[in-house]
Amino acid sequence: MLDIRLIREKPEFVRARLATRGGGEETKIDDVLRIDAERRKSETELQRLQSERNRLSKEIGGRRSRKEPSEELEAQVREIGEQIAGSTARANAFDQEQRNLLLNISNLPHESVPVGKDATANRVVRTWGEKPQLTAPVDHVALGTKLNLFNLEWAAKLSGSGFICFTGAGAKLERALINFMIDLHTTEHGYFQVSPPFVVRRDCMIGTSQLPKFESDMYGLEDNQLFLAPTAEVQLTNLHREEILNIGDLPEKFTAYTPCFRREAGAAGRDTRGIIRVHQFDKIELVKVVAPDKSYEELESLTANAERVLQLLGLHYRVVELCTGDLGFGSAKTYDIEVWSPGSGDGGAFLEVSSCSNFEDFQARRMQLRFKDRDGKNRLCHTLNGSGVALPRLFAALIESYQQPDGSVRIPEKLQPHFGADKIE
RNA sequence: GGUGAGGUGGCUGAGUGGUCGAAAGCAGCGCUUUGCUAAAGCGCCGUAGCCCAAAAGGCUACCGAGGGUUCGAAUCCCUCCCUCACCGCCA
Numbered sequence: 001m002l003d004i005r006l007i008r009e010k011p012e013f014v015r016a017r018l019a020t021r022g023g024g025e026e027t028k029i030d031d032v033l034r035i036d037a038e039r040r041k042s043e044t045e046l047q048r049l050q051s052e053r054n055r056l057s058k059e060i061g062g063r064r065s066r067k068e069p070s071e072e073l074e075a076q077v078r079e080i081g082e083q084i085a086g087s088t089a090r091a092n093a094f095d096q097e098q099r100n101l102l103l104n105i106s107n108l109p110h111e112s113v114p115v116g117k118d119a120t121a122n123r124v125v126r127t128w129g130e131k132p133q134l135t136a137p138v139d140h141v142a143l144g145t146k147l148n149l150f151n152l153e154w155a156a157k158l159s160g161s162g163f164i165c166f167t168g169a170g171a172k173l174e175r176a177l178i179n180f181m182i183d184l185h186t187t188e189h190g191y192f193q194v195s196p197p198f199v200v201r202r203d204c205m206i207g208t209s210q211l212p213k214f215e216s217d218m219y220g221l222e223d224n225q226l227f228l229a230p231t232a233e234v235q236l237t238n239l240h241r242e243e244i245l246n247i248g249d250l251p252e253k254f255t256a257y258t259p260c261f262r263r264e265a266g267a268a269g270r271d272t273r274g275i276i277r278v279h280q281f282d283k284i285e286l287v288k289v290v291a292p293d294k295s296y297e298e299l300e301s302l303t304a305n306a307e308r309v310l311q312l313l314g315l316h317y318r319v320v321e322l323c324t325g326d327l328g329f330g331s332a333k334t335y336d337i338e339v340w341s342p343g344s345g346d347g348g349a350f351l352e353v354s355s356c357s358n359f360e361d362f363q364a365r366r367m368q369l370r371f372k373d374r375d376g377k378n379r380l381c382h383t384l385n386g387s388g389v390a391l392p393r394l395f396a397a398l399i400e401s402y403q404q405p406d407g408s409v410r411i412p413e414k415l416q417p418h419f420g421a422d423k424i425e
Numbered sequence: 426g427g428u429g430a431g432g433u434g435g436c437u438g439a440g441u442g443g444u445c446g447a448a449a450g451c452a453g454c455g456c457u458u459u460g461c462u463a464a465a466g467c468g469c470c471g472u473a474g475c476c477c478a479a480a481a482g483g484c485u486a487c488c489g490a491g492g493g494u495u496c497g498a499a500u501c502c503c504u505c506c507c508u509c510a511c512c513g514c515c516a
Contacts, residue, residue: 043475047485057497061443074496
């Protein structure tokens with residue numbers, strides 16, 4: 001959520017930054033300003049009435065204690081009470097309208113983000129490793145099916161299309177990857193592990209900005225008051241919701257393994273082959289709650305923490321800086337990490353396995369997540385998150401990259417202690 | 426699922442219809458004094474919003490959340506959320 005004060009004081013700046021996204025959202029600013037003016041007007045009026053009521057009510061109290069008549073004043077206050085009821089309704093309606101508008105406006109892209117219309121304007125900031133030399137790479141579906149690593153028919157039988165059922169060595173590989181990543185982040189990168197509930201309240205979903213805008217992409221329960229979390233970003237970022245942290249406690253760094261649930265409505269036909277885009281997938285998440293002046297350096301280190309996973313596994317990848325037009329709703333700046341999948345598409349493709357973002361105070365304002373600074377003032381924290389990393393795509397890239405001419409899959413050295421073998425055959 | 430007890434400021438904890446944004450204690454900040462690894466005294470000390478060009482100042486709201494009763498609600502009523510205890514059920 002954007003700061004209404006910023007909108008009020010620098011509307012041109014806000015409009016200009018929003019315009020770089022190319023979604024036409026800058027036109028909403030006029031509405032916000034109009035409603036804001038109305039809201040304040042009705043609020044001032046309401047407060048005037050309340051003040052009057054308070055004054056007269058005290059007078060009544062005084063008269064009664066002195067046994068003096070007060071019927072006249074009581075009638076007067078009763079009338080003011082009616083006006084207050086109307087005024088309250090008006091003020092609340094404006095307040096609600098303003099909030100709804102603000103909840104549906106994207107974050108402002110950071111000034112360093114390249115301006116562009118869509119993904120074609122994204123910028124590759126670095127590439128790590130090299131494409132593996134494979135004579136005739138087989139894709140992960142063929143590999144996985146042949147080696148019995150997962151069974152998509154079983155998954156479909158249980159849950160329909162868009163689900164995975166890992167089996168045998170595949171299930172074990174999944175487990176090994178989870179442990180490998182969590183161990184890495186907790187021991188080497190200093191994150192605190194949390195194993196959270198997978199079902200979250202509506203408020204939490206609003207806090208991290210999945211709602212209200214993207215409700216149709218979410219799995220709702222209990223009359224949509226609870227949701228299956230689409231990412232552990234929701235749980236981890238909301239841990240300190242509505243709290244005021246001590247500056248000394250920042251940065252807070254959390255990691256979690258959770259399944260993630262997404263309807264992927266409208267995504268039919270896109271990247272749908274095999275296990276690349278599914279309704280439920282496992283993911284290791286990294287979340288940081290930090291002081292505002294540190295958030296951009298924290299974004300760099302968070303991204304580096306996620307990259308380390310791929311480096312240790314010896315997987316070729318690149319880091320892409322998203323342009324303004326490709327940036328997610330709440331993000332001010334995002335780096336995507338894309339791992340090389342030799343069997344995807346025609347001759348290989350990069351698959352997004354992590355999206356590392358700085359939300360600045362966009363989420364913090366929604367969830368009233370603050371810290372007390374050195375002057376004792378309450379200020380909003382900045383929040384960041386990224387996958388470290390998402391499992392099915394990592395799984396696919398891994399088995400494709402390490403496939404051997406004899407049809408087996410070699411296990412990278414760093415993963416062997418977790419997997420308990422050096423190959424799958 | 427049932428029964429009961431609760432949710433008050435950073436913390437502890439008073440307060441059952443009127444000058445209560447809320448006693449008191451602790452913590453914190455400032456000053457004074459005495460001095461030495463601290464004590465005493467005094468003062469300050471919640472959050473948010475609105476008015477104001479701004480400062481000063483003023484006003485409003487907030488005692489888990491939302492409604493209601495009333496001239497007036499932390500206080501009475503209703504609904505919901507959460508915490509704790511016991512019972513039931515259960516992996």
